[in-house]
Amino acid sequence: MGLLIEGKWHDQWYDTDATGGRFERSAAQFRNWVEADADADFPAQSKRYHLYVSYACPWAHRTLIFRKLKGLEKHIDVSVVHPLMLENGWEFAPQQGYGDQLHQHAYLHQLYCQANPEYSGRVTVPVLWDSQQHTVVSNESADIIRMFNSEFDAITGNTLDFYPESKRTEIDDINAFVYEHINNGVYKCGFATEQSVYEEEYDRLFSALDELEQKLAQQRFLVGDQLTEADWRLFTTLVRFDAVYYSHFKTNRKRIIDYPNLWDYVRALYQVPGIAETTVMADIKQHYYGSHPMINANQLVPKGPDLDFSQPHNRGQIL
């Protein structure tokens, strides 16, 4: 785990001293857009863009889900980093099947320096790379899934829309709530270094989960009856919750399996064709338990729990 400062790698953990024991996630710095328009700076084209992910990372997982649902697998190739993220940050390990398919880099930070030799900041996944201009288009998953949702439709012929015009305000509102209290909420519990901060974040997380449990008793999805981007953004946290966050991040008031509606909902999403194969539980567990020695000193990976996301659900036909 580290930080690039003016293109030089520094092995360093998140600095929570400066924030009173509170974890703060820094903003992504590459925020360009691939557009359907052939005259755009980054026009949508088959085989031009390459996606760098970790199977472990919930933000990268969203992009893999959209690549799958939007039929982009033939058009956007993927490189997957090794699940362990330690003193060199994210690394490739080609002998173990985690190679950089495009540049054969050893470390992900080399990719950031290739885009900008003076780059200063965190080296995160996902990254959408433009192989024509040799630069990073975007390292913000929220933007990448929007590009995948609409900008390649003329190439794929896939017009599924998870961010429909008429629902955008509602989706943006629920996304903000889910990001603050749940997606990032579990990290704020796990990386807190003050007891009171941890307890405050824990209370916020579970009152948000309680609220969504109620909502999902009344409606099939977060925005009514229609499956949207908001559901996929929640899914990647819920699917990791019982196996990782509950114990590793100490978010242990309840498991998702203890919430009848959330548990039904996460199984329904998991069973959408193609989604199970984007959910690589072995990498997820190895990453979290193995990459944060400050909260799990011996880096042992718990063997359980037994989780069966393939049990039948009651949310009907989804896609």
Ligand SMILES: N[C@@H](CCC(=O)N[C@@H](CS)C(=O)NCC(=O)O)C(=O)O
């Ligand atoms: N804003 C980013 C956040 C991505 C992110 O924080 N990824 C984590 C992995 S789960 C990462 O790569 N962290 C490395 C680091 O912070 O050094 C996004 O949503 O794309």
